[in-house]
Amino acid sequence: MRTVELSICVPVYNEQDNLKLLHRAICDVVDPAGIAVELILVDDGSTDGSWKEIEALVAADPRVRGLKFLANCGETAASDAGLRAARGRYVMTMDADLQNDPADIPAFLAKLAEGWDCVCGTRVAVRGEGDSLVRVASSRIANWVRNRLSNENISDAGCTYRAFRRECVDKLKLYRGLHRFIPTLLKMEGFRVTEIPVRNNPRLHGQSKYGVWNRLFKSFHDLLAIRWMKSRLLGYHVQLELDRSRDLPGPVQVQVGASVAQSPHTAASR
Numbered sequence: 001m002r003t004v005e006l007s008i009c010v011p012v013y014n015e016q017d018n019l020k021l022l023h024r025a026i027c028d029v030v031d032p033a034g035i036a037v038e039l040i041l042v043d044d045g046s047t048d049g050s051w052k053e054i055e056a057l058v059a060a061d062p063r064v065r066g067l068k069f070l071a072n073c074g075e076t077a078a079s080d081a082g083l084r085a086a087r088g089r090y091v092m093t094m095d096a097d098l099q100n101d102p103a104d105i106p107a108f109l110a111k112l113a114e115g116w117d118c119v120c121g122t123r124v125a126v127r128g129e130g131d132s133l134v135r136v137a138s139s140r141i142a143n144w145v146r147n148r149l150s151n152e153n154i155s156d157a158g159c160t161y162r163a164f165r166r167e168c169v170d171k172l173k174l175y176r177g178l179h180r181f182i183p184t185l186l187k188m189e190g191f192r193v194t195e196i197p198v199r200n201n202p203r204l205h206g207q208s209k210y211g212v213w214n215r216l217f218k219s220f221h222d223l224l225a226i227r228w229m230k231s232r233l234l235g236y237h238v239q240l241e242l243d244r245s246r247d248l249p250g251p252v253q254v255q256v257g258a259s260v261a262q263s264p265h266t267a268a269s270r
């Protein structure tokens with residue numbers, strides 16, 4: 001099987017007019033640069049012709065893969081499905097609407113090559129270029145509150161244009177809405193996270209799936225959960241270990257399915 005250097009995972013919800021353009025724009029960057037990619041398009045229960053477009057792209061280009069959800073499950077679920085299906089050494093998430101510019105892909109890869117585990121795009125330098133004033137203001141407030149409450153320093157958590165080493169994906173346990181907190185979740189697992197400035201284009205076709213309500217207020221709940229998780233992180237160092245089991249005769253037996261509750265030690269320590 002061909003070695004994939006980069007898996008590009010794209011959540012897709014009613015983006016029929018963007019997908020061909022997205023594929024073209026990605027090819028225009030990765031082909032001349034000789035980057036071996038796969039493009040994973042995850043149709044999150046679209047009600048327009050997105051899946052037909054995905055079928056056509058898969059038929060035209062074997063590097064394109066398609067996943068189709070039974071029903072709309074949200075951006076986090078669609079991103080998660082793409083990341084789990086990815087086969088590349090590096091993985092990245094990108095919106096379907098070309099607001100994230102594929103021209104930034106080489107910069108992400110260069111940063112990963114420096115040894116970072118996760119590289120997040122930040123639109124701070126170009127704020128306002130691809131979004132309305134209301135969206136820019138709400139994003140600024142959201143980032144300030146988020147960083148204050150979760151003791152973070154991520155300048156643009158709403159930007160889901162990000163790249164990771166594959167190992168990061170195995171450690172990610174996402175819940176609904178938590179795609180916005182992936183950098184924090186990875187830092188909690190000990191991964192090294194950095195940011196690079198990215199371009200921000202206006203959406204050409206279709207509509208944003210978020211308004212102020214489902215972006216700012218809903219994600220406030222999620223923020224409190226993250227804050228709690230951070231405050232309850234386990235942090236211990238085993239100083240010494242005594243274990244003479246290797247001195248015992250015979251192979252070590254691992255008992256599968258033993259009931260933990262039956263152990264007096266476990267019960268007593270509850």
Ligand code: UDP
Nearest residue numbers: 011012013044074075078095096208209210
């Ligand atoms: N998306 C999705 N499921 C949803 C909502 C959004 O897969 O329920 C996808 C959408 O098609 C896009 C990405 O998530 O590729 C980001 O959505 P959008 O561009 O609307 O967000 P914005 O850029 O406005 O924050």
Ligand code: MG
Nearest residue numbers: 095097099203
């Ligand atoms: Mg968008």
